[in-house]
Amino acid sequence: MSDVVGDDIGSMSISPTSRDVVIATRKGLFLIDLDNPVQLPRFLPQGGTWEVAEVQWNPHLSHSQYVVSTSSEKMLLWNLYLTGRTSIEAPLQRAHYRAITDVNWHNIMPNLVASCALDSWIHVWDIKAPMKPAASLSPFVASAAQVKWSYFDEHLLASSHYSSVMVWDKRKGSVPLFTIRAHDAKIYGISWSRTRPNEILTCSLDSTVKVWDVGCGSVSLADNQGFPSPGKENYHTSPLRVAQTRYPVSRARSLPFGDGFLTLPQRGETVLELWSHQQGLDEPVHVFDGYPDVVREFVWRTRGSSTTTLSDGTFQLITWGKDRTLRFVPVDSSITDKVGYEPKPALEPPNDFAYDSFASISIMDVPIKPTLSAPVTVNPILNAVRARTELVAPVPLESRAASKDARQPSAGGTMSLGDAGHGPRGRRRELNQDDWAKVVAGRPTERASGSGQASPSVRSTRASSPVSIFKERERERESQSRDRDSRDTATLLAQEIVAAMAAVEPHKIETTFLDTNEKRQWVLGLTGPWGESASLYLRVFFQFPRDYPHDGHLVVTCERHPLVSLKMRAYMARHLDNRRRRKRPIEACLRFLLGLPDEGSLQAQLPPALRESLIDPDPSDAEGLSDKVVVRNTQETPVLKISQAVFGPGGVLVCIFPLHHRAAGGSAPPSMRISARARPLTFPDGPKTAGLLRALKFLRGKAVGHDSDADSQELEEDVSSLRGFGAVSPSKGHSSRAPATEIVVNTFSAPTKVRVYLKDFSDQLHHGCGLDQKLAANYSLKPGDPLGLCIRNAPIARRYRRYDHERVWKTLQMVIGKTVQPRRNQSEEPQPHEIMQWGQNPLSRKLLEDLYNESVSKKDMQLLAMLAIVMLDMNRLRKEASVKAANEAQSADAQNLPSNSQSSSDYFTQRPRTNRKPTSPSTLQSPGQSATRGSWSSLSFLPFLGQPTGTPSPPKASTSVETAMTRKSGGLPGNLLTPSIVGTPSFTSLGHLPSSNRKLSSGGSGAAVGRSWSQVVAKATTVKKEIICGFGQDKDEEHNVQSRSGDSLLDHSFVRQLVAHVRAYAELLDRWGLATQHVALLKFVPPDHRLPWEHSQSDGLGLSAVDEAAHCCVCRLPVAGLSHACMKCLHVAHYKCWRPKMGEPCASGCGCQCDARSPQTSST
């Protein structure tokens, strides 16, 4: 328990329903269901560093969710219905400036709470307005130790200041009604009488308890005149009664029953004494003793009653002491009689129904308010199996059953263990049910049987000795085996059940009924792998013989389930029968039913990850059963991955590495260091110890970084095999029983020392393969002007020192800009289709191809995409131009002069020339222009050839293609290559490209190369066309060819590949958060390659062809700053324009529902 609650002891309070107690410690609140104390407490973390001086549960049923606790000068108001990150509704602070010593809820008004502190102030808070105190009082004399509200007068409260007690009327303000100088030493506790309105009890370090008459009934308070003046401190000079004790008194509190009080020693003694006013205060009427250590706090559990109306007369004294053990003492009528308590006739409480439902709900089971966010399932396993949605019923069935169980007059205060198997709720995960259950499991039996000096049996009431439910010493456990009365077997049985549940996964088991005393039956539900294809929920009945733990075998029966086959049932029955005769039959049977492999208690102590890695197939399972069971037993899972790395967008590598010890020293937060503290673990001897030992050693090596041990290599291999084959049975390999081994390891902290790193590898990725986010963000992506694209982007690349990109852009610029450039100089309007002549140029094509192939081999996504958009764009322009030209040609066909055919016979340039006679001749400024037909195409690319030397080499007919071509085209004259052709100003840039140089050196005959190129690159159809063109006789036929498919410079499948590049890169841009660029890039995708949702045509796109920036589709202004780009229709809008229209169809009118990223899940 001390492990659980922390170092300090804290304080305790009980709920108004008497169902739960709260223990407040530095760590937070622990809520314990008294009907089911072995259940894992609900833990509400506080994370404070201050010890808790006082905690009090609101005593009003209507406000039973509120608890106040202190944390130094702050007071914390907890709302137990509040889930989420914290249950602290409000810290009540900024009033006290020193530590708070006491808090007290108002006994009449449920929303008021008083606090007092060392700063001598007393504040009254209204939790409806917790920002500041509702009233403040201070005597300015000494620090306040206690504050208590009267039970009878809503305005009256008393406080203790060192040796004085002051009584205040909260209406009166700064002056106390009067002051009692009560004791000679510090007053530790005050308590108003519950029976007489004007009596107050004080207890002090001077070992006395005094009762004072404060002389003011609630009636007389109305009249201030009847009061003594505040100055008269000694007005009440003598107490009504005095009780002398042997010890300094820490607390003396009026009883909730009868007429008396209970004293609690501050030190020295470990007894609680009951005093009666009627019997006189000469000596206590009853002594509760047997406590091993000083009791810190006690509460009365008035079970079945509210705090004000007591009826059935059953009480429990619950104590919380320095030994951090919660103890219960039943108080029966033999004791209550002594203080003059007479159980009232069983009056029906007026609010019977309401009360009853309240009392039967533990705060732990109170349904969470529906307004809260996360769905909290009561039992995840159940939900999974039956798809049951929980939390509608206000009282979960099992808790109701448990409370019923607990309310049966339990013999000798044995608490019901009925519900130990409650699965840990989601909100209670902070604690480990295993730990808690183990603490419970170690519970000793009736200690009256023990004879040692430590036996704390109660003198006066043997039947009601304090029953500690928590840890006890080993030797006492031994003694229990000698007791064979029925209660003992019941306790043993309960222990075994709890232990078995702790050993298997308790959350998989749902107890529906448990009686260890009378019926000795346990009914539970669990989920096991017994169906044909899925897990099934089974009900299982355990029936225990009367002398079970000592004698006899339990009987296990499973409810017949329709989905469990007959064969499987027989198999189960056989194995259950086998297991029920084993040493720990309950655990063995549960394991079998849950589909867990048999394992010793050894593995139960391991953390889950390691436990799973050591899962041991049951040899008896392996024989003669269906595949299904084999599969189930090979539940190996990828555990213990030491390190991992996963790529994220933008070249970030997410790595998981174990934290090295050295590295941990400085940077690890304190919490890490605490968790890394060595924790001794004892492993009982078992066949698996050897393998485990290795694993542990290995882990330790990993954690500390001492891999250099001589045997570490071997260990490593061993462990890796362990890890790899979770199914490997160490029991086979190491069947010799290893001796009991105790190892002190700090290994289990190793997993927690795993850390996640984000490693930015973007630079590295770029270095070799070109991805550059900055370039991506800055590149111009404007369709319709490929040349402009190159011209603009080259300097951008240069700016970011990406010279490789710059070279590519410049090369591209040269390739496609060649024929345009001179025209611009002549201030003639460039026609888009004219630049398309690049396609006939063998060198430029080769250049492009080489660039492309190089990017492919480097897998340079960015460059590939850039090349792709340039090519796609040119392709598109060409198509548009040729379509347009074809239309014009249709109309202008008749006007074509015969002379045209002479010079326009070439396939590629025929259309332009036909349509614009004035301009087309000027394209060529070479003297060769008027030479033979077929020369046209040669001329246009002549500048590329042999120009570095200026001396054309003779035509080289080295390739068969060339020769074939030459043959076919009827012997093109090689002498067309005249050196007098247009100069090439930008030609020097070619020198950057080795590939082009290569071509230059080998290229000889322009015509021949040109032809061969077309053949190599283009498909057969093109070649055929070319041949036709070459002869150039039939214009009509030529035209047909062209309109059929000839316009495209690129092969279809190649276009598709380019589109794929663009898409892949676009996806990358999207992941980088460059939505605008993403959209802009996708506009290069030809319409026939668009995916269904990219339906809009080029004119509808947000990008204007004129301006570089995208235009908002709402206000039509260029987009700058925050913008929203729709992933479906690619429209861009200012964020502020788009925002109000969110949820409406796209503002561009394209009909798209642009809120693609809204919560609605769409599948496209």
Added chain:
Amino acid sequence: MVNAQPKSSVAIETHHEDMIHDSQLDYHGKRLATCSSDRTIKVFDVVDGEPKSTGHTLKGHTGPVWQVAWAHPKFGNILASCAYDGKVYIWKEQGAAWQRIKEHSLHTASVNSVSWAPHELGALVACASSDGRLSVLSFKNDGQWGADIFTGHAIGCNAVSWAPAVLPGSLIVPTPGAPTVPGQGGTAPLPTVKRFASAGCDNLVKIWGFREDTQSWVEEEVLEGHTDWVRDVAWAPNIGLPRSYIATASQDKTVLVWTKDAPNAAWQKTALDGGNGGRFPDVVWRVSWSLAGNILAVSCGDGKVTLWKENLRGVWECVSEMNA
């Protein structure tokens, strides 16, 4: 380049109480999800490479959580997680809170891997479980969801990885009669393919494809090459080239890179040279491709992470090595 080091390395304090099994950045790299043996998932915001805020904790699993996977943002902020308890949960961020919107509990044993399909295919999740089965969940617009579940590797499935939605070269024949614009070739957009690879305890890697006509998943290919359990499989992202890459990591301490040059070609395998007689020093747990598909990160059991790249000669070489 051989010992390339990251530009920056940021350690993130996750406050997990136990081992961390997976960590994934979301689509935009703005969020990090981690999952752990402590049965929780945590989500952190990452701003400029630094985690901000203490993160959200997603609780609900009852066993160690093995993997998490982010869906494409067009479906919302959605996270899938799989755990030892045999469950796959789908989480959604709604407002400031994460809510569990779906629960897939058809598997009867630990679910070891979960992976979202490329977003072009819709909201599909593939899961691999120790019960030997693979499942594909499909989420539809109307909130309905379906699950295909089929046996993948009889004794257990360890990992799944989706093929890119669009595989160039996967379609040779253009759709006839498709052109709508005159003068335009008969090219249809590339068809999307639903296909994924799974790694199993039977030492095999299998490739599964969805048949639209029968509406079922069919085993298309089996890649044999490993001699022990295959721990992880990763299909490389496609940058538009016809060649496909798959990397597999195995218990036999090898990493194989499988390549396929054309849709009808056979898969060719190449082993990475781990420096230890062709093997890695320890079991290889995980392989992961960079976004551009050119770098492969290999996580080995000896605690090292290595980065691999194919050089121009087609040989894989190690370009970086990282230790804890």
